[in-house]
Amino acid sequence: MSTLPDLSSLPASSSAIFSSPTYNLPQIRAIHKALHAAVDEKRDRLRVQVGSSYRDLLGTADKIVEMGGEMDAVLDTLGRMGARCGRGVVGRKVGGLGEFKGRVKEREMGEVGRRGLLEGVVLAVERGLRGGRTKQEGRDGEGKGERVLRAAKGLVLGRLLVKSFGQGIQGKGSVEAARKGLKSSRRRLLRIVERVLQSVGEKNEQREDVLRVLAAYSLATGSGAKDTLRYFLRVRGEAMKLTFELDEDERTRAAEDVLRGMRLYTKTLLDVPALVPARLTEALAGLKKQPLIKDQALRGIEGLRLDVYERWCGDEIEYFTPFIRHNDLDREQAREMLTEWAGKGAGVLLEGLEKTLAGMTEFKAIVELRTSVLKLWISEGGRVRGVDTSDLLDRIRTMINEHMLGVVEAKVNKLRLVGSEVSATIEAWREGASTSEPHDFWVPDSLDIDLTNGAAHFTQEVVSRLYGRSDIVSKAVSSYKSWYKVIDDVGQVVEQLKRQRWDNDVDEIEDEETIEQRQQLLSKEDPQALHEHLTGSLVRAFKSLDEQLSALLKSSVAAEKGPDVVMYLLRVVRDIRSNLPALEPVKAFGLDLLPQLHNMVPSSVAEPALTSWAENHKRRVVGRALWEGEPELPTSPSPDCFQFLRELSMAMSEAGMDLWYPAMVTGLKVAVNSHLRENWWKHAEELRARSSPVDVVEKEEKEADGEKMESAETDEAKSDEDAAAAEEPKLEPQEQRDVLVQWLFDITYLRCGLAVPSFESPAEGLKELEDMVFKETDLDTSSRQRITKASQEYWKRTSLLFGLLT
Structure with missing residues (x-):
């Protein structure tokens, strides 16, 4: 496709363009379209230019109209300002501005005054709770209850002052510090109230303190009479429980704990009827008789100066009266609450008494506790009204008696x-x-005994x-x-x-x-x-x-x-x-045991001496050269007889001189008499066996008829003894007689030493043996009397050698 030519270089006539051979049909069509597009573009551009100028003209017109209105407003304002610039108008404005500034200053002064009063209240409350007094506060007879009640009033006033500053001022340091101080003082006040309620002091004075601290509690917490009584009973109950609880350094409960618990119990039973509902209601109602700031107790605090700061407090503080429900408790409700508490308190008291008794084993201490508890209950519980005190007395008495019986049983056992x-x-x-x-x-x-601490x-x-x-x-x-x-x-x-x-x-x-x-x-x-x-x-x-x-x-x-x-x-x-x-x-006690001991001790003590005597007596030799008189008779006992008594007395001494009281000595003598009689009789038989056969026959003929035959066992034992005696040398008749005469002296001598005053059976002693030996000696009666007298005289001279036998 050929390039589109510049439209500005085209001929002005359209026929020239269409008739020109230069342009073919497609180019002509393109030129046609380009021309139409250029025409539309110019038309639009021209239209925009014309519209912009029109809007500018309209804006200018509006501005002129607006300026006219403003000129009218300026003229109107200037007219009004001229009208207000008169002397009277300006004077009124100056007076209004002065009043506004005065109100602002008044607000600032009130805030400063309340802050100063708040600081004084905080200090007064803390000082009152610590027990300090100013000169005006140091009135005679003022107790702790009055100080606590005054501190509670100051605490309420302080809270009102803090509240008066509003929420926006809480961040200020002095107010916030005062707020914290009042919270701390409130906690301390409640602790002091508890301590006063838990204490047991003089009856009348302490009861007045209780009434005032109850009023202080009600004022500080906003509690009514019923809640205050419930709090009072709760504190007393907890105090009784704490009384019987052991501290960490205590091991046993003391009797004083029981007495303190008993005093708390009886004091509560006496205080509640005396204070509730009449006196407590009057005390709470008295807090509402006049505005708090008019209270004389607060005005008497020297540091507050309420007469100066009162004007800055505002109506909310100046006319504030505590709202306390003082009449929400009647006498019947108080009696029901006290009766319920009395039952629980009696249980706590008895439980504490039981725990205290469980740790007491000294009977005297238990009796002292019994006396103290019962006397306290008799003196205090006798004045309680509305509660059966005899039942608790019986329960206390029964519990103490049972424990005393148990202690007695334990001590006796x-x-x-x-x-x-x-x-x-x-x-x-x-x-x-x-x-x-x-x-x-x-x-x-004995010489080494220490006597430095006396002779004890x-x-x-x-x-x-x-x-x-x-x-x-x-x-x-x-x-x-x-x-x-x-x-x-x-x-x-x-x-x-x-x-x-x-x-x-x-x-x-x-x-x-x-x-x-x-x-x-x-x-x-x-x-x-x-x-x-x-x-x-x-x-x-x-x-x-x-x-x-x-x-x-x-x-x-x-x-x-x-x-x-x-x-x-x-x-x-x-x-x-x-x-x-x-x-x-x-x-x-011991009467069945003593006879056995009295029989066993003498036998065991005398046995060695009797054994030694038996051995010596068998081989003794008569000291014939010591005999005197006509006929010659012995004047002293044989050595074995004397040695026997000596050994016997030494054995008694070695056993202990404390054993040989009269009954024991009598038992010893009876035992020795019986043993000597039996053994000496055997020795006499042995002596017969050692004699010549002719002498034996003569002696047998002289014996009395009618002797009983010995038993077979006795004959056998006799034959054995005879066989043993046959081995010993035979004695001549004179030697045998001398032996018998010496025996007669020895027996008489032994009878003096072994005499038993209460012994009434001579057959059991040495008397029968003495008679038998006397018959064998063929001595006359005078000779026997000489021997008896000589033996008695010899015993008198030697008895002190055998002191325990005499």
């Missing part, structure tokens, strides 16, 4: 420890342990040696004495209970019947029950100890432990019997 000590000592013998024997008086170590130790040592109290005996005896001292104290305390008086010294309006009934219950029935229980427990305990010691004796005899155990038991039983309780059934 500790007597078994004495038996355990004895059993352990005997067991030590079984195991081969060494035991210390009682010391003699006259030993060198020396006296104790002397007494111990006198009564044979070795270490093992002293342990058992000391155990018994410690037990007896405790039981004796219990008995004395029980007797004191019988002498107690339970009069109500505080309230003297009780009738005689009530006093007598209480006296009968507390001073007769309770001590009598304790006494009977103590008596029964003592009888059972001593019976058990008696059986235990008897069993130990039987087991010791069966185990063949020797005489030391028997003497040890005898000493223990003797010392226990010397200090028995004054009870008839207890006096029988």
Whole structure:
């Protein structure tokens, strides 16, 4: 396709273009289209130019109209300004501006004044809660309750002042600090209120403090009379619980805790009827009689200066009166609340008393607690009205009595420890342990006793040696004495209970019947029950100890432990019997055991001396050269006889001089008499066997007829002895007679030393033996009298050598 020619170079006539051979038909058509497009473009451009100029003309016209309106407004404004520029108009405006600035300054001054008053209130409240007083506050007779109530009023005033600053000013430092200080003071005030309610002081003064702090609590918390009473009872109940709770450094509860809990309980039962609802209602109503800022207690605080700052407080503070529901509690509601609390409080008190008693084992301390608790309840509980106090008294008495009976039973049963000590000592013998024997008086170590602390130790040592109290005996005896001292104290305390008086010294309006009934219950029935229980427990305990010691004796005899155990038991039983309780059934303690011990001790002590005598007596030789008179008769006992008495007395001394009281010495002499009679009779038979046959026949002919035949066993034993005696050399008749005469002197001498005043059966002693030997000697009566007199004289000269036998 050929290029389109420039339209500006085309001829002006269209016929020239169409007729020109230069352009073919497609070019002509293109030129036609280009021409039409150029024409349309120019037409549009011209149309735009004409429209823009028209809009400019319209805008100009609008501006002229607007300027005309503004000129009219300016003229109108200038007219009004001219009208307002008069003298009177300007004066009124100046006066209004002055009033506006005054109101702004007044607001600023009020804010400053309230802030200063708020700071003073915070300081006054803190000082009042700390207990400090200014000169005007230091009035005579002002108590803690008044200070707490004044602090509560200041706290309410402080909260009103903080509220008066609004929300926008809370960020300011002084107000925010005051707000925090008031919150802290409120917490401290509530703690002080609790402490005052938990305290137990003088009756009238403390009750007035309770009334004021209850009013302070109501004012600080906005509680009514009913909520205030509920709070009071709750605080007292918690205080009773805290009284019986143990601190970290405490192990047991003290009796003072019970008394404090009892005082709190009785004080509550007395305070509530005295304060509620009348006095508490009046106290709460008195807080609403006048605006708070007019209260004289607040105006009396020196640092507040309410007479100056009052004008800046505003109507909300100036006419504020606390709103407290003072009449929402009647007497019936108060009685129901108190009755319900009394039941719970009695449970807490009894539980605390039970826990306290559980840790008390000293009977005297328990009795003192009983006396204190019951006297407190009688004096305070007797004035309680509306609550049954007798039921709680019975429950307290029953609980204490049951614990005392248990303590008495436990203390009495500790007597078994004495038996355990004895059993352990005997067991030590079984195991081969060494035991210390009682010391003699006259030993060198007696000089080494320490006397620097007086003669108590020396006296104790002397007494111990006198009564044979070795270490093992002293342990058992000391155990018994410690037990007896405790039981004796219990008995004395029980007797004191019988002498107690339970009069109500505080309230003297009780009738005689009530006093007598209480006296009968507390001073007769309770001590009598304790006494009977103590008596029964003592009888059972001593019976058990008696059986235990008897069993130990039987087991010791069966185990063949020797005489030391028997003497040890005898000493223990003797010392226990010397200090028995004054009870008839207890006096029988050891009476079944003592005869066995009295038989066993003398036999065991005398056995070595009798054995030695038997051996020496068989081979003795008569000291014929010492005889005197006409006919010649002995004037002194044979050596074996004297040695026998010496060994016997030494054995008694070694066993301990404390054992040989008259009954024991009598038992020893009876046993020795019986043994000597039997063995000496055998020796006489042996002496016959050693004689010549002719002499034996003569002696047999002189014997009385009618002797009973010996048994077969006796004949056999006799034949054995005769066979043994046949081996010994035969005695001549004179030698045999001399032996018999010496025996007669020895028997007479022994009768002097072994005489038993109460012994009434001569056949069981040496009298029959003496008669038999006398018959064998063929002496006349005068010779016998000489021998008897000589033996008695010799005994008088030598009896002191055998002191324990005399």
